[in-house]
Amino acid sequence: MLRFTLLRLLWAIPTLLLVIVLAFLMVHAAPGGPFDAERALPPEIEANIARAYHLDEPLPQQFARYLNGILRGDLGPSYRYRDYSVSELIGKAIPVSLKLGVLAMALAVIVGISVGTLAALRQNSVLDRLTMGFAMTGISIPVFVVAPLLVLFFAVQLRWLPASWGGSTSGWRFLLPVVALALPQIAYIARLTRASMIEVLGSDFIRTARAQGLGTITMVRYHAMKPAMLPVLSYMGPAIAAILTGSVVVEEIFGIPGVGQFFIRGALNRDYTLVLGIVIFYAALVILLNLIVDVLYGFLDPRIRHR
């Protein structure tokens, strides 16, 4: 088990390094400088700015400086938000994004697994068909379509909930963003759960359990749930990535001051260091969470561990 974990960790490091190198090179291959303005600056001032941001150094040296900074949690200064470092901006934005992401993930897992299990237990019933039709729709429709439609109906037309973050301070303002973010994942997890639950319910050990007279609830709870959850668990990696991508959109639509909003603002303002820093932050997060999922999978499924 220890060997397995270490091996995974060993693969995660070069992967992250690859992202950093790619992203860094991309930004530095950009045509034009980050401080090109409408009006040309005098050459002395340009040279000063370049020196202040270490842009006059050769590329390998800049990269070494940047990597060294990352190791100490410093992602450099922001080009557009003067007087702020990228790490400060990300740090300020993390709490609200984290809350949003964790709530959406929890909602997706709980509702998705429940709905999927119910559909599997009543296979081919009206309920099953309805939920699976809904799930297909949910998978197909992206967050940036779901979120505005939810706002249109529940905030603009019905006026039940606040349309934007700034318009309210109550906890209700989390509801629409979290639901919008979770819906596609609910659909995906429900489909996965249904498929694997049907397979598990058809297996021999479940027939034995039934033959011993176990009730449906006990049987699902103690026998079927764990093996049926393995495909769902392996989907957690992509799900995390999808929630992260979706949070960018949701934060932009609802005006939530999270990491995603900084990302978009940075992207549209060509704040290269900010975008670069957030890409690396997101990449590290995705890789780390994937690593945790992999290791968890190893714990739950002995077949993987002993390979």
Add this chain to the structure above:
Amino acid sequence: MNASLGLLQVMKEIRRSRSIMVSGGILVFVAALAVIGPFVSPHSYLTTDFDGRFIGPTLSNFHLFGTDDLGRDLFVRSLLGGRITLLVAIVASIVSLVIGVAYGAVAGYVGGRIDAVMMRAVDALYALPFIFLVILLMVVFERNFLLIFVAIGAINWLDMARIVRGQTISLKQREFIDAAKIIGVPAWRIIFRHITPNLLGVVVVYVTLTIPQAVLVESFLSFLGLGIQEPQTSLGALVNGGVSQMEQAPYLLLIPALLLAAILLCFNFLGDGLRDVLDPRQESA
């Protein structure tokens, strides 16, 4: 692909599948409308009309979907957006198809240590949040069409590579490949002339499943303002425009959003249906 099914039988199965016929029919209809519609409509996607802003969907004056905040006809803009969305998705899927098939076929055919290294690389790439790198690419470079095609295509080839590799490994043990080897056909020629054509069934299924993913990425980028730029438009960009006009003119959001959702839904149903017919061993997840 199920080897026991001949081409005729496959066609018959396809015609019998309701999800393929309905979703395929809708897609053909939308695509035809997107190609022909802008020529037929009396309005141009560019013409602004200050007196004709925010006209709701109406039959008069042929503003079927109404007009936007600049008085431009939404019907023509939606069709144009649909056209660009479909075009980007199809070209991007072809890019991912070419990369994925070449990579997977080479890895599967060569085998051994090279295969192991190539597949470990794919595993490692799987963990990468590509979409963020693509956004970075869009930020850094001028947003041109070609870059969008290549960037989106480069995200989606991993699944294709894995599936093609698996198929190649099973194909490579067949007699006709042995025969080709014996008469001295070089390896690259075996891969591209003898193995690749036999991958067709599987490839068709996965391309139809790749297209909605490419549509998603393109409209995501355009929604964020990083993809297709004005005055050109795509469905994602139209949804984004609709969001800002939501209180005044909800149809500006509803129509492009529903159109985009319908296209994605149809592609997913089509892919699922084709998979059931052509590749029955793969379970839908």
